[in-house]
Amino acid sequence: MFLDWLFPIYHLPELLRGAAVTLETSAAAFLFSFFLGMLFAIVRFHRRPLVLYPIVTAFVEVFRNTPLLVQLFFIYFGFPQFGIMLSPMQAGMLGLVANSASYYSEILRGGIQSIPKGQWEAADCLGLSRPQVFTRIICPQVIRDTFPSITNQMVLVIFGTSVLSILDVKELTQVASILNSQSFRSMEIFTFVMLLYYGVTTLALAVCRFCYRRWFAAKTERR
């Protein structure tokens, strides 16, 4: 019954190394999935190129309506059947990015749809090309409007990395599991790790809020 709450502190280096892997993986997965999701959103919004639209739609719906764990197992255990051998990290990243991109696709598509038609028209009438209209006018507004959903999904990506532990990727949860099986100090370890995740996500969200205020905040006060 004796709980040694200092135990996790003794193993701080390993845990922090695991946290570093978590952060790196999360950041990479977030960036890749955000951009991939943006591409998907564009295809789904314009319904063009005609060939890609059904493929992207199918992809998005499949990855949004199945669990991440199943997706990871499918990639890591299923692909070798056809000769594609992936390392745990590769399979994990692939699954995480595919999964998150599908959610971003819908978030961003919804954002694009709610941009008033007048914005497209005004930009077109100035003679801007399609890519210019999208990157300069539409995209910044979409990111601003959907920012809470974007950060929310980012947190889910961070949590998603914990599932990678099942494939033996040495991120925070896996480090904790290994420590647990060696020492059986389960309560202490996992409580500490829970708090660590909480700290990491709070930090990440604070960074996002800072970025938002600096680049995207709507200026609405009348001078």
Add this chain to the structure above:
Amino acid sequence: MDFSWLPAYGGMFFEAFFLTLKLALMAIATGTILGVAAGILLTSRFRLIRGIVRVYVELFRGSPLLVQLFMVYFGLPHVGVNISLNMTTVLVFTLYGGAYIAEITRSGIEAIPKGQWEAAESLGLNYFQTMGHVIFRQTLKIAFPSLVGFYIGMIKDSSLASVIGYSELVKKSQTIMNMTARPFETYIVVGLCYFIICFPLSKLVSYIEKRSEAK
């Protein structure tokens, strides 16, 4: 790709699928009860109550479900609490779901304009009457899409219970996979099972959302 084994194992899949649904439904039920209660408490005027519930909600929303499962599953026996795997799993999902539903409920309640409370007060209704007759029905309407969206997520999240050994679809499918040596096809079928539940439900939610927006 070879699905010839499917008829032989079809029954097992079916059973396992229902185990998943059973777990999900139970977790949804208990999670909703806890979550709604917690959500209402989050709007209490007593700072202490709000504070305690807030700690719970932040903790369980701010950490991954898998870590929560591990903590309860491995940790409780060490503090002398010995409960079945079943109860452990339901407990964790209840706490997890409760935290998210608490947030959904709270923002639903806070979205009701102050004028509603004021009108009820000026009619002489007390807190419980106001809550029951005026506020809560409206909260439900506002929160409905987020709530059902979360439930759909719960169905998918139930797959993590397999990691601590709970018998549901993913756990059983691993047995099947070992017997057929066809992981690719096995997981396609598993994915399909989740898909045929989650896809129509999520389409339903967006349909309802669109309809209420059009009004």
Add this chain to the structure above:
Amino acid sequence: MIEVKDICKSFGNLQVLKKVSLTVNNGDVVAVIGPSGSGKSTMLRCINRLEVIDGGSISVDGAEINGNDKQIRKIRQNMGMVFQSFNLFPHLTVYDNIALAPRLIHRKKKEELDPLVDELLQKVGLRDKKDSFPAQLSGGQQQRIAIARALAMKPNYMLFDEPTSALDPELIGEVLVVIRQLALEGMTMIIVTHEMNFARDTADRVVMMDGGQIIEEGAPDRLFQDPENERTRAFLHSVIGRQ
């Protein structure tokens, strides 16, 4: 010169333009008036291809608009449009709103953009708002910025789609002043408007539309004083009687 010949346009089952023809020569200021649903805005939006015509033809500077993307963009770069709902870009400052198109399309550098923006803001009377955001401005100010933005590309033609219809009454005047000044400077303009007095004072020619057709066209004084068409007479009576 803009030449609109027998254009037709339907939205679903509703035919909004029924063989409309209009010629606008360089330097002309044409005011288009008429009841709601007469097709005035639609006709204007067909000219810069915000709407695609179902029949007939539109030519700008002798070249017929044929649907080629590059051609349309070139035409639009030479034709400014001012919208009823301003459509300023909320995430950009006033300066950036105006400088965006010249910077991206004409590839102008800062040294050229600064004086250009200054000159335009001076023209619309809002020099001190250079670093403000649209949300911080009143409706009249926003519309004047929208005009400046359209002028930044130095177009030969300006299209105005009910520029003051979304403004509070006390803000309409400041916008009309700017438009009138442009007309006096010789800009070729088509203005769809409900401001009858403005049309009378500023336009060289007034076009009256009803039911998807041009039912009367002529010099403002003559048309407002002594309309030939019954419907024109009725419309003017109902509108001016109230102004």
